[in-house]
Amino acid sequence: MTIRPLADRVLVKIEEVQEKTASGIYIPQTAQEKTQIGTVIAVGEGTDKVKVTVKVGDRVMHDKFSGTSVKADGQEYLILSMKDILAIIE
Amino acid sequence: MTIRPLADRVLVKIEEVQEKTASGIYIPQTAQEKTQIGTVIAVGEGTDKVKVTVKVGDRVMHDKFSGTSVKADGQEYLILSMKDILAIIE
Amino acid sequence: MTIRPLADRVLVKIEEVQEKTASGIYIPQTAQEKTQIGTVIAVGEGTDKVKVTVKVGDRVMHDKFSGTSVKADGQEYLILSMKDILAIIE
Amino acid sequence: MTIRPLADRVLVKIEEVQEKTASGIYIPQTAQEKTQIGTVIAVGEGTDKVKVTVKVGDRVMHDKFSGTSVKADGQEYLILSMKDILAIIE
Amino acid sequence: MTIRPLADRVLVKIEEVQEKTASGIYIPQTAQEKTQIGTVIAVGEGTDKVKVTVKVGDRVMHDKFSGTSVKADGQEYLILSMKDILAIIE
Amino acid sequence: MTIRPLADRVLVKIEEVQEKTASGIYIPQTAQEKTQIGTVIAVGEGTDKVKVTVKVGDRVMHDKFSGTSVKADGQEYLILSMKDILAIIE
Amino acid sequence: MTIRPLADRVLVKIEEVQEKTASGIYIPQTAQEKTQIGTVIAVGEGTDKVKVTVKVGDRVMHDKFSGTSVKADGQEYLILSMKDILAIIE
Numbered sequence: 175m176t177i178r179p180l181a182d183r184v185l186v187k188i189e190e191v192q193e194k195t196a197s198g199i200y201i202p203q204t205a206q207e208k209t210q211i212g213t214v215i216a217v218g219e220g221t222d223k224v225k226v227t228v229k230v231g232d233r234v235m236h237d238k239f240s241g242t243s244v245k246a247d248g249q250e251y252l253i254l255s256m257k258d259i260l261a262i263i264e
Numbered sequence: 265m266t267i268r269p270l271a272d273r274v275l276v277k278i279e280e281v282q283e284k285t286a287s288g289i290y291i292p293q294t295a296q297e298k299t300q301i302g303t304v305i306a307v308g309e310g311t312d313k314v315k316v317t318v319k320v321g322d323r324v325m326h327d328k329f330s331g332t333s334v335k336a337d338g339q340e341y342l343i344l345s346m347k348d349i350l351a352i353i354e
Numbered sequence: 355m356t357i358r359p360l361a362d363r364v365l366v367k368i369e370e371v372q373e374k375t376a377s378g379i380y381i382p383q384t385a386q387e388k389t390q391i392g393t394v395i396a397v398g399e400g401t402d403k404v405k406v407t408v409k410v411g412d413r414v415m416h417d418k419f420s421g422t423s424v425k426a427d428g429q430e431y432l433i434l435s436m437k438d439i440l441a442i443i444e
Numbered sequence: 445m446t447i448r449p450l451a452d453r454v455l456v457k458i459e460e461v462q463e464k465t466a467s468g469i470y471i472p473q474t475a476q477e478k479t480q481i482g483t484v485i486a487v488g489e490g491t492d493k494v495k496v497t498v499k500v501g502d503r504v505m506h507d508k509f510s511g512t513s514v515k516a517d518g519q520e521y522l523i524l525s526m527k528d529i530l531a532i533i534e
Numbered sequence: 535m536t537i538r539p540l541a542d543r544v545l546v547k548i549e550e551v552q553e554k555t556a557s558g559i560y561i562p563q564t565a566q567e568k569t570q571i572g573t574v575i576a577v578g579e580g581t582d583k584v585k586v587t588v589k590v591g592d593r594v595m596h597d598k599f600s601g602t603s604v605k606a607d608g609q610e611y612l613i614l615s616m617k618d619i620l621a622i623i624e
Numbered sequence: 625m626t627i628r629p630l631a632d633r634v635l636v637k638i639e640e641v642q643e644k645t646a647s648g649i650y651i652p653q654t655a656q657e658k659t660q661i662g663t664v665i666a667v668g669e670g671t672d673k674v675k676v677t678v679k680v681g682d683r684v685m686h687d688k689f690s691g692t693s694v695k696a697d698g699q700e701y702l703i704l705s706m707k708d709i710l711a712i713i714e
Numbered sequence: 715m716t717i718r719p720l721a722d723r724v725l726v727k728i729e730e731v732q733e734k735t736a737s738g739i740y741i742p743q744t745a746q747e748k749t750q751i752g753t754v755i756a757v758g759e760g761t762d763k764v765k766v767t768v769k770v771g772d773r774v775m776h777d778k779f780s781g782t783s784v785k786a787d788g789q790e791y792l793i794l795s796m797k798d799i800l801a802i803i804e
Contacts, residue, residue: 177325178352180317185351208782219317227720227759235717235793237782242298242327242350253325253350260782260793261725262718267415268442270407275441309407332388332417332440343415343440357505358532360497365531399497422478422507422530433505433530447595448622450587455621489587512568512597512620523595523620537685538712540677545711579677602658602687602710613685613710626804627775630767633800669767692748692777692800703775703800 177246179216182224182256186212186234186241187249210238211263212252224256233263267336269306272314272346276302276324276331277339300328301353302342314346323353357426359396362404362436366392366414366421367429390418391443392432404436413443447516449486452494452526456482456504456511457519480508481533482522494526503533537606539576542584542616546572546594546601547609570598571623572612584616593623627696629666632674632706636662636684636691637699660688661713662702674706683713717786719756722764722796726752726774726781727789750778751803752792764796773803 179185189211213233220226228234240258244251269275279301303323310316318324330348334341359365369391393413400406408414420438424431449455459481483503490496498504510528514521539545549571573593580586588594600618604611629635639661663683670676678684690708694701719725729751753773760766768774780798784791 176354178354180349180351181346183350207784209784222313223762235784244297244299244325256721259720260723261720264716264718266444268444270439270441271436273440312403334387334389334415356534358534360529360531361526363530402493424479424505446624448624450619450621451616453620492583514567514569514595536714538714540709540711541706543710582673604657604659604685628802628804630799630801631796635801672763694747694749694775 177216177244177251177253179218179253181218181221182226183218184214184226184228184234184254184256184259185216186236186252186254187215188212188252189233208238209235209260211235215251220256226256228256228259228262234259235261235263267306267334267341267343269308269343271308271311272316273308274304274316274318274324274344274346274349275306276326276342276344277305278302278342279323298328299325299350301325305341310346316346318346318349318352324349325351325353357396357424357431357433359398359433361398361401362406363398364394364406364408364414364434364436364439365396366416366432366434367395368392368432369413388418389415389440391415395431400436406436408436408439408442414439415441415443447486447514447521447523449488449523451488451491452496453488454484454496454498454504454524454526454529455486456506456522456524457485458482458522459503478508479505479530481505485521490526496526498526498529498532504529505531505533537576537604537611537613539578539613541578541581542586543578544574544586544588544594544614544616544619545576546596546612546614547575548572548612549593568598569595569620571595575611580616586616588616588619588622594619595621595623627666627694627701627703629668629703631668631671632676633668634664634676634678634684634704634706634709635666636686636702636704637665638662638702639683658688659685659710661685665701670706676706678706678709678712684709685711685713717756717784717791717793719758719793721758721761722766723758724754724766724768724774724794724796724799725756726776726792726794727755728752728792729773748778749775749800751775755791760796766796768796768799768802774799775801775803 177185211233214228214230217226217228217230236254236259241252241254244253267275301323304318304320306320307316307318326344326349331342331344334343357365391413394408394410396410397406397408416434416439421432421434424433447455481503484498484500486500487496487498506522506524506529511522511524514523537545571593574588574590576590577586577588596614596619601612601614604613627635661683664678664680666680667676667678686704686709691702691704694703717725751773754768754770756770757766757768776794776799781792781794784793
């Protein structure tokens with residue numbers, strides 16, 4: 175069973191807070207932070223106006239208070255629009 | 265007798281709440297949830313700006329508080345615009 | 355004497371509330387309902403942006419609180435824009 | 445001396461309230477009514493976006509609270525935009 | 535020295551209130567009036583979206599509360615956008 | 625060192641208030657005035673939608689409360705968008 | 715590890731306040747100032763509507779209260795949209 179996002183939407187699995195990444199960059203996800211990091215699970219086909227420029231597996235940074243949360247298999251997901259995704263974390 | 269939605273609208277039959285699907289994904293539809301699942305009964309022809317990218321029989325996830333509810337034959341339906349439909353559930 | 359709607363507007367004659375249609379579908383028009391059913395009496399020519407996709411004689415479902423009401427020959431009419439018409443009832 | 449409306453504007457002479465027209469249609473213009481009837485005196489040339497689809501001499505129904513009123517020769521006129529004109533009365 | 539309006543703007547010299555014009559049309563400019571009459575002194579070149587359809591010397595009727603007033607040589611001028619000009623008075 | 629404005633922005637050096645210009649036009653810049661005069665110091669390249677139609681050295685009249693002020697070398701500058709510039713003073 | 719901004723976004727490293735630059739221009743960054751200066755670290759690919767016209771290494775002036783702040787390696791970054799960037803400082 176799959177959640178297939180429509181239009182310019184993207185399904186994202188929210189990452190657990192991590193203190194420090196392997197490479198040393200530290201992107202805290204505390205309550206004060208406005209951004210959150212997640213992994214792209216599925217993407218929509220885009221629209222004439224908005225292309226989907228992230229792909230499955232990308233780690234993305236998004237505005238913490240954007241999107242619609244859905245729960246599936248005990249895991250929390252977010253359905254985000256492309257405009258809510260600020261950057262890809264590589 | 266048929267309700268034939270116009271433009272980018274879609275007629276959806278709201279699903280009864282189900283605790284767990286056959287394949288194990290659990291998408292609760294409690295009062296706290298912001299989304300709801302329904303089955304597409306009829307679709308409009310789309311507009312120049314917005315294509316209808318769901319088809320009759322699709323199970324769709326939509327924002328719980330969007331659309332206009334209509335009752336017919338004791339069943340509650342929703343008339344949704346494409347922009348209110350977040351994802352297809354497969 | 356005729357009321358000829360302009361642009362994407364449609365002149366609609368509001369139906370009396372009916373408990374049950376011949377084919378058994380029941381679309382109540384009580385105070386709680388958000389939609390209403392009417393019959394199209396005249397249509398505008400549409401605009402570059404919005405086509406008129408209903409025709410004279412169509413029964414249409416529209417948002418109850420949209421449009422501008424006009425009275426003529428003791429009958430209440432509504433002038434609706436295409437965007438206010440949700441569906442055709444067949 | 446002439447008032448020549450610009451763009452998609454139309455100069456309208458407001459009709460006196462009439463209880464019943466010759467052909468029997470009754471369109472009251474009481475305080476409760478939201479619409480008013482006037483006769484087109486002059487029209488603008490339209491714009492790229494909005495065509496003027498009424499002509500001098502047309503009787504038009506418009507939203508009562510739209511437009512800008514001007515007085516000339518003791519007669520009250522309205523300068524309306526095309527979007528404020530709902531229908532032509534024939 | 536010249537004030538040369540930019541884009542779709544027009545420089546207008548506001549007329550003194552006049553009780554009655556030569557041809558007999560009376561367009562009062564009292565405090566209750568919403569419109570005002572002025573003479574076009576200079577015009578901008580227009581934009582891709584909005585053409586300037588008045589020319590120097592035209593008497594124009596505009597919304598009284600629109601535009602930006604500037605004083606020069608003891609005379610009050612207005613810089614108006616085309617959208618604020620309702621009609622040409624001929 | 626240069627401040628190079630982006631898009632349809634223009635860098636303007638605000639003029640000291642002057643009672644009367646050489647040619648006799650008087651454009652006061654008192655607290656009551658809504659406009660201000662400045663000299664264009666640098667211009668952006670424009671965008672697809674908005675062209676920059678002023679050039680370095682032009683004296684421009686702009687809305688007093690628009691733009692973002694920056695200080696450099698003890699001189700106050702403004703970064704304005706083209707839409708905030710009403711006219712060129714020649 | 716890299717933060718790669720999407721669409722018309724730009725990653726900026728905020729500069730420490732500096733009293734005076736080598737060339738003598740003084741752009742204070744006090745609490746009263748509305749603008750801030752930063753160095754571009756990474757840029758998005760732009761969109762059909764908005765091109766990214768700054769490049770990595772550019773010093774840019776931006777509205778102080780725009781963008782989304784992120785912290786990485788103890789350094790504060792901002793993710794800005796092109797519209798928030800007023801000028802390039804050369």
